[in-house]
Amino acid sequence: MSLRRICILTDGHLDTFTAKTALGLLRYCPEEVVAVLDRKHVGESLVDIVGTGADVPIVGSVEDACKLNANQLLMGVALPGGQLPDTWREFLEHGLQFGMDIVSGMHARLNDDVRFAQLAKENDCTLIDVRNPGPPPPVGSGRAVSTRAKRILTVGSDCNVGKRVTALEVAYELKKRNVNVEFFATGQTGIMISGGGVPADAVISDFLTGYIEQGVVELGDADYVLVEGQGSLLNPAFSPVTLGLIHGAMPDAMILCHHPPRKNMRATEFSVADLGESIVLHEAIMRPLHPSKVIAVSVNCFGMESAAADDAVKAISEQTGLPAVDPIRSGPTLLAETILAL
Amino acid sequence: MSLRRICILTDGHLDTFTAKTALGLLRYCPEEVVAVLDRKHVGESLVDIVGTGADVPIVGSVEDACKLNANQLLMGVALPGGQLPDTWREFLEHGLQFGMDIVSGMHARLNDDVRFAQLAKENDCTLIDVRNPGPPPPVGSGRAVSTRAKRILTVGSDCNVGKRVTALEVAYELKKRNVNVEFFATGQTGIMISGGGVPADAVISDFLTGYIEQGVVELGDADYVLVEGQGSLLNPAFSPVTLGLIHGAMPDAMILCHHPPRKNMRATEFSVADLGESIVLHEAIMRPLHPSKVIAVSVNCFGMESAAADDAVKAISEQTGLPAVDPIRSGPTLLAETILAL
Numbered sequence: 001m002s003l004r005r006i007c008i009l010t011d012g013h014l015d016t017f018t019a020k021t022a023l024g025l026l027r028y029c030p031e032e033v034v035a036v037l038d039r040k041h042v043g044e045s046l047v048d049i050v051g052t053g054a055d056v057p058i059v060g061s062v063e064d065a066c067k068l069n070a071n072q073l074l075m076g077v078a079l080p081g082g083q084l085p086d087t088w089r090e091f092l093e094h095g096l097q098f099g100m101d102i103v104s105g106m107h108a109r110l111n112d113d114v115r116f117a118q119l120a121k122e123n124d125c126t127l128i129d130v131r132n133p134g135p136p137p138p139v140g141s142g143r144a145v146s147t148r149a150k151r152i153l154t155v156g157s158d159c160n161v162g163k164r165v166t167a168l169e170v171a172y173e174l175k176k177r178n179v180n181v182e183f184f185a186t187g188q189t190g191i192m193i194s195g196g197g198v199p200a201d202a203v204i205s206d207f208l209t210g211y212i213e214q215g216v217v218e219l220g221d222a223d224y225v226l227v228e229g230q231g232s233l234l235n236p237a238f239s240p241v242t243l244g245l246i247h248g249a250m251p252d253a254m255i256l257c258h259h260p261p262r263k264n265m266r267a268t269e270f271s272v273a274d275l276g277e278s279i280v281l282h283e284a285i286m287r288p289l290h291p292s293k294v295i296a297v298s299v300n301c302f303g304m305e306s307a308a309a310d311d312a313v314k315a316i317s318e319q320t321g322l323p324a325v326d327p328i329r330s331g332p333t334l335l336a337e338t339i340l341a342l
Numbered sequence: 343m344s345l346r347r348i349c350i351l352t353d354g355h356l357d358t359f360t361a362k363t364a365l366g367l368l369r370y371c372p373e374e375v376v377a378v379l380d381r382k383h384v385g386e387s388l389v390d391i392v393g394t395g396a397d398v399p400i401v402g403s404v405e406d407a408c409k410l411n412a413n414q415l416l417m418g419v420a421l422p423g424g425q426l427p428d429t430w431r432e433f434l435e436h437g438l439q440f441g442m443d444i445v446s447g448m449h450a451r452l453n454d455d456v457r458f459a460q461l462a463k464e465n466d467c468t469l470i471d472v473r474n475p476g477p478p479p480p481v482g483s484g485r486a487v488s489t490r491a492k493r494i495l496t497v498g499s500d501c502n503v504g505k506r507v508t509a510l511e512v513a514y515e516l517k518k519r520n521v522n523v524e525f526f527a528t529g530q531t532g533i534m535i536s537g538g539g540v541p542a543d544a545v546i547s548d549f550l551t552g553y554i555e556q557g558v559v560e561l562g563d564a565d566y567v568l569v570e571g572q573g574s575l576l577n578p579a580f581s582p583v584t585l586g587l588i589h590g591a592m593p594d595a596m597i598l599c600h601h602p603p604r605k606n607m608r609a610t611e612f613s614v615a616d617l618g619e620s621i622v623l624h625e626a627i628m629r630p631l632h633p634s635k636v637i638a639v640s641v642n643c644f645g646m647e648s649a650a651a652d653d654a655v656k657a658i659s660e661q662t663g664l665p666a667v668d669p670i671r672s673g674p675t676l677l678a679e680t681i682l683a684l
Contacts, residue, residue, distance in 0.1 A: 139579045139609055140578045140579045140580075140609075141578065141579060141609050141610050141611075142578040142610050142611070142612060200547065201546070201547055201548035202546060202547075202548065203546070203547055204543070204544060204545070204546060204547070205542065205543055205544075205545055205546070205547040205550045205582050205583050205586060206543035206544065206580075206583065208547050208582045209578050209579060209581065209582060210579075213578075233585075233627070234627075234630055234631065236482045236483065236484040236551045236555075236589035236590065236592075236631065237481050237482045237483060237551060237552075238548075239551065239585050239586070239589045240547050240550045240551060240582040240583065240585050240586035240589070241547050241548065241582065243575075243581050243582050243585045244547060244581070244582035247578035247581045247582070248578065250578075267481055267482075267483050268483050268484050269483075269484070270484060270630065270631050271630070273630040274630075277629075277630065280626070281626050281627060284622070284623050284626060285575070285576075285623060285627070287619075288576055288612065288613070288615040288616075288619065289576065289578065289612050
C-alpha cells in the first residue's frame, strides 16, 4: 500500500498546457491522488476539464485537502518563469503548517528557502526537491551495457513529442502482463510519478552520463528497463541531455517518438529532420559502442483529425519499415509486443 | 600591456602529467609568467624539465615569487581527487596575505571557502574561480549559425588527444598572419590562458548549448572563431559535453584530433572508433542543422618514434583523403592554410 496521499496544486492552471505534471499524476497514479487544489475550478469534474481523474475532488484550500487526509502537497504545474508567486508561497506554508510534505520540481530548491526549511523542521515535514540529483556518481564509462535487463530508451524527433508518455504506457502495459519491468524517470514529472529517477537537465554536464548509467544499473536486475527520453539529438536546446541519456542508458533498442504536425523544432528555426535520417543518426551514434536499433515509431497524433492521424501512422510505418502506433489513441500493445519479441 | 604577472603553483607536480595547465601557460603566455613555485625543483631550468619557459625562474616560496612582482597565484595542476592539500592551502593563504589574486580551476570554488573569502577581502584581492560559468544564458537555439565569423571547432576521436593545443596553435598561427581570429576556451586551462571562455563541463546540462552559443556570438565579429573542443562524441564519459559544443558552436568546419597509439577510449572499455566512421558521424549530427565538414586531421604523435609518426600521419591522410599533420611536430601551417582556403 502506498503511503503517498497527494494533493496536486495547480491553482488557476488546471486547464492550461502547463499542468502536464498534474495530468501525469492523475493518469499514472490515480490511486495516490486524493485532491486537486485549484480555486478556479472548485467542485467541478476533473474528467470534464482534463479527461481523467474520475473520483478525485477539486478543492479550494489546503485545509479542505487535509480533510481528505492528504499528506503531500505536490506542485502540479511548471510555473512560467520558474518563480514562486506569493499565493503559491502561502499554499506551501499552509501545507507545512498542516504537516504535509511538499514536492517541487522547480530549479530553485525549496530546501534553500529559509522560511520553508524552518516550517518543515517545526512541523516535522519533508521538502522534496525532485530536481536535486544527489551526490555526483562515478564518471560515465558505459557500464550500463552489462545489465541483465534489456534497456529500452524513448528518443524523439523533437522535445515534447511523447517520450515520457510512451515509456510509461509501455511499462504499464508490460506490468499488466506480469513482465518484470522498471520505468526509469529522467524528468521532474516522471520522477514525481514513479518516486525515483534522475533530473537529467538539472545535473552538471560532466556528470550526466554517470548519473544515468548509475540509475539504470540500479534497476538492471529486471527483465526490461524503460528509460524516459528527453529532448532530441537534433534540437540544439536539448541535444547534450539527449546524448547523455543515450550513452548513459546504452539502449538495446530505441523507440522514436514523433508528432507529425510539428514543422520546426521547438525554440529553434530548424525543421524537424526526416525520420529516416533521424533513425540512421540514432543508430550511428550507438554503433561503435553497443549496436542498437530503432525498433518502432510512437506517433503522437495530438490535435489531428482522426482520418489524418490514421493516414500519418500508416505513412510513417511504410516510410520507415517499422511498427508505428499512437499509444494514446490505439493503446501500447504494438509497442509492448515489439519489445517482447526482441 | 598585460597586467597579469603570474606565479604558477605546481608544488611537487611540475614533472608530472597533471601539470598540463602550467605547460599551457608557459607555452602560450610566456610574457605573463614571472615564476613557477615548486619546492622540488627550486633553481632548476624549466626548459630541462618541461621543454619550455626559458627565462622563468623556479622559486620555493610565495615570498620569492613576490620579489619578482608576481600579482597572481595560479594553480597550475589538476590536483588528484580535486581536494586541496594543507600545504597548498598555506600557499594560497600566503599569496592572499601578500596581496596576490588567486586563480583556480577546481570544481570546489575558492569563493565558497570562508577563510579564503575573508583573507581576500582583508587584502583587497580577487579569488578567480574559472569553473564558475556566470549566470545562465538563454536556452540554446542554434543562433551561432548567424555570426559573421567562420566558426572552426576541434573535435576528437577521444579525450586528451590535442583539441585545445590544436585550436590554440592554429589561432596563434592565424594571428601571426594578421588574420582577425579569436580563440574561444571551453576548459579551465584554455580559460586561464586566454582570460575568458566557458567551463563547459561545469555547467548545468540544460544550459550548456546556450552558454557556448552566447560565447561564440560575443566573439562573432572576427573573421574566424577557433573553438576549443572537449571530450569525444563517442566517449560516454564526455559525449554530452562534446555535443553541447558542436550544437552550441554550429561549426562551419571541424578539425578531427587523433592520437594513433590510443587503443581504448579513456575511462572506458570501448575501442577508439575508425576515423572514417567518426568523420561521417560528426558530419551527420550537423547536416540537418548547418552542414559542416571535417576539413583536416590533427595527429597527436606524442610518445611515437619519428618514423612511426611520419607513417601514421601519411596513412591517416590517405585513409581519410584529408590534410593531416601533427601541429606540434610539424607546425600548424597546413591546418591554418586549410582554414584560410574555406
